[in-house]
Amino acid sequence: MQIENAKGTLMNLLQTVQDQAARQADFLAPTKDLQFNSGKDSDGNARSEIILERNAGMPTTFLDVNPVAFDQIASNAGIEVRTARRLRDGYAPEFDALINQIWQKESKTRMVRAHLDTNTQTAGTARAFVSDKFKTFDNHHLLNAALPQLMESPAEWQIVNAHVTDQRMNLRLKSSAITGEGAAVGDLMALGIGLGNSETGCGAVSVFQIFWTLACLNGMQTQNKSRSSHITSARGDGDTWSILTDEAKDADNHALELKVRDTVTAYASRESFDDVLAKMRAAGADQLGDGATYQSAADNLGRVLKLTKKETASVLDGLIETLQQDGYRGRPVSRATMINAVTAAAHNAEPDSINDWQERGGRVLDLKPTEWAIVAQAA
Secondary structure (H helix, E strand, O other): OOOOOOOOHHHHHHHHHHHHHHHEEEEEEEHHHEEEEEEEOOOOOEEEEEEEOOEOOEOOEEEEEOHHHHHHHHHHOOOOHHHHHHHHHHOHHHHHHHHHHHHHHOOOEEEEEEEEOOOOOOEEEEEEEEEOOEOOOOHHHHHHHHHHHHHHOOOOEEEEEEEEOOOOEEEEEEEEEEEEEOOOOOOEEEEEEEEEEOOOOOOOEEEEEEEEEOOOOEEEEEEEEEEEOOEHHHHOOHHHHOOOOHHHHHHHHHHHHHHHHHHHHHHOOHHHHHHHHHHHHHHHOOEOOOOOOHHHHHHHHHHHHOOOHHHHHHHHHHHHHHOOOOOOOOOOOEHHHHHHHHHHHHHHOOHHHHHHHHHHHHHHHOOOHHHHHHHHOOO
16 A cells, blocks of 8 residues: 555655755854844845854854744744734834844844755755754654654555645645544544644644544544654753753654654554544534524534634534535534534645644534533524
């Protein structure tokens, strides 16, 4: 069984990760040794750059600041992000002076994570502005740890989708061997697994279970999730990370790679899959009350999950789509239906928001009876 899909998704992901790893550079520097400068690009759009002055044999380096790094710079300076963007766009000299004064008077060592231009080592893009305690367990580390296990697994994994953005990488797969019937006859499901990581401080290293509805490839994440933070201070050793040798950091990363490997193996479990199928069948027995409508169910679920109006509208769209699927067509609306309504919204979400919708699906699966009573009531 080939893990790759017909779209070549895995090959494209590996190529992107390898290209980025080849251009990667990390700079540890006190902020007093940095300069912040804003202006306009050739199209007239606001832009900022970090200038790392020549030091200890390193040439002066100019790094364009991408949106992730800019927001981190603003937050680190204690400035609300929207305010920082407005100041940068309308009052660039004053904003630059403020950032540079903060960097001088409140100097602290930061890690600037960058992708350098292929033709020069003195220019590129600053993609993160993070603590010097940041653990550099990167996308290629995660893939190197997980892919051999996935390829050899009797679960017969196949790629569903994968994305690499400025914020994070996500890879999601489904099993061709571990499948079963969910809430109703014809509601076929498959076990799935996901890998997530952020090289830029926007999330932890994670391995998580997914349950796919095969009729539409809606994915729901369960509570089975392993997360490892990039900041080690929570374990009491954050103050030592920045002074470790490369050898010690490699050993620490190798330990995390082993954890990822073993977690990937554990989550390919038929037993855990059957447990969730049983919960889906139970969810199929929880139906809307008399007088409830599609609109009221979506609105009430939006209240329970604390969704925005736009997100609640996406749930209603997902509900209408779900009611056209095998296993749900012509049947009463149940909690299982609402799970699929929520996860269907992931198909139209931005790549960095897909996990949010899949996790919300798992939240609906685990609703308390009192919470379902709110969803099921009439408008």
